[in-house]
Amino acid sequence: MKSLAVSSNWRAPRQKTIPSSDQECIKLGRGSDDYYRCYIRYFVNTCYHPAGTCKMGNFATDPKAVVDNELKVRGIKSLRVIDASIMPNTVSANINAATLMIGEKGADLIKETYAKSTV
Numbered sequence: 001m002k003s004l005a006v007s008s009n010w011r012a013p014r015q016k017t018i019p020s021s022d023q024e025c026i027k028l029g030r031g032s033d034d035y036y037r038c039y040i041r042y043f044v045n046t047c048y049h050p051a052g053t054c055k056m057g058n059f060a061t062d063p064k065a066v067v068d069n070e071l072k073v074r075g076i077k078s079l080r081v082i083d084a085s086i087m088p089n090t091v092s093a094n095i096n097a098a099t100l101m102i103g104e105k106g107a108d109l110i111k112e113t114y115a116k117s118t119v
């Protein structure tokens, strides 16, 4: 983190680290790893773009995967999750466009399933 803060790329557009006003973190030594761990716990937030809490993945190799690549929930029949929560990694931009595409893909998957069913 310290190296990032002094890098030329970081400094170019007049970026600067915001000093923590939290005394708990400062006590751990400003700039130390423990300081940044504490800082992240206090100050990281979703900026109203929560994603990835129900990640898509390969059940055979990823114990943290909740849905498969058809957005079906592990171990539950007839349940899909089709929203921003399935992102395995967040996109490096606003998530709405990607979320809309997840919705489109999910709708297609459901239509395919019903087209195949005999009901």
Ligand SMILES: Cc1cc2nc3c(=O)[nH]c(=O)nc-3n(C[C@H](O)[C@H](O)[C@H](O)COP(=O)(O)OP(=O)(O)OC[C@H]3O[C@@H](n4cnc5c(N)ncnc54)[C@H](O)[C@@H]3O)c2cc1C
Pocket (backbone or CB within 6 Å): 048, 049, 082, 083, 084, 085, 094, 095, 096, 097, 099
């Ligand atoms: C203030 C703000 C500004 C944003 N600005 C942008 C932006 O400029 N550009 C951009 O790309 N993205 C923006 N976003 C992010 C974008 O809105 C989200 O990425 C997107 O809406 C996520 O879609 P989602 O389907 O995952 O969740 P949501 O849109 O939150 O949909 C979840 C739905 O589930 C429903 N629900 C919840 N619980 C239940 C339940 N128990 N039973 C039934 N229904 C339930 C909710 O009512 C809601 O309709 C912004 C978000 C916020 C909050």
